[in-house]
Amino acid sequence: MDVKDIIRSVARSSSQKVELVRYVMVGGVATVLQYVFYVALVELAGMSALAGAPVSYGISFCVNFILSNYFTFHTRPNKKNAASFAASHIINLGLQTLLVAMFTGVVGKAYALLPAMLICIPINYLLVRFALTNRRFQKSSD
Numbered sequence: 001m002d003v004k005d006i007i008r009s010v011a012r013s014s015s016q017k018v019e020l021v022r023y024v025m026v027g028g029v030a031t032v033l034q035y036v037f038y039v040a041l042v043e044l045a046g047m048s049a050l051a052g053a054p055v056s057y058g059i060s061f062c063v064n065f066i067l068s069n070y071f072t073f074h075t076r077p078n079k080k081n082a083a084s085f086a087a088s089h090i091i092n093l094g095l096q097t098l099l100v101a102m103f104t105g106v107v108g109k110a111y112a113l114l115p116a117m118l119i120c121i122p123i124n125y126l127l128v129r130f131a132l133t134n135r136r137f138q139k140s141s142d
Helices: 003-012 016-044 049-072 079-107 113-133
Strands: none
Touching: 003 016, 016 049, 016 113, 049 079, 049 113, 079 113
16 A cells, blocks of 8 residues: 555544544634745845734635535535534634633743643534534544
8 A cells, every 4th residue: 555545544434533633634724824824924025023814824724624624524515514613613712712711820921821722722623523423422443
């Protein structure tokens, strides 16, 4: 089995474990893309950091939405999915902000995001999964 066969197998699998792997892959791509666009906008285009951050986040969010639908959850983008996806990310942002505020006093400012992310990433997976598929936590075949 070569690399193309492995990628094809991951892309087509209906296993919930493989779905989680695809979620992490898409999240990684979205994160890298956001950072690349942020640097390009701020360093190359001369945009301010305060303007570059939301613009790069918006680009990353759109790519994340499309990849989450087609690749991660095998659904089709539509207005309902877009609204649900946005709502799940707003909930995630609020929870992450609250947790960062809580962990700042425990581990300091520099590290507060790390435990917040450890808590928020799996919650966001469940929120996005439900938003795009209406599937909760039922057991799937692996």
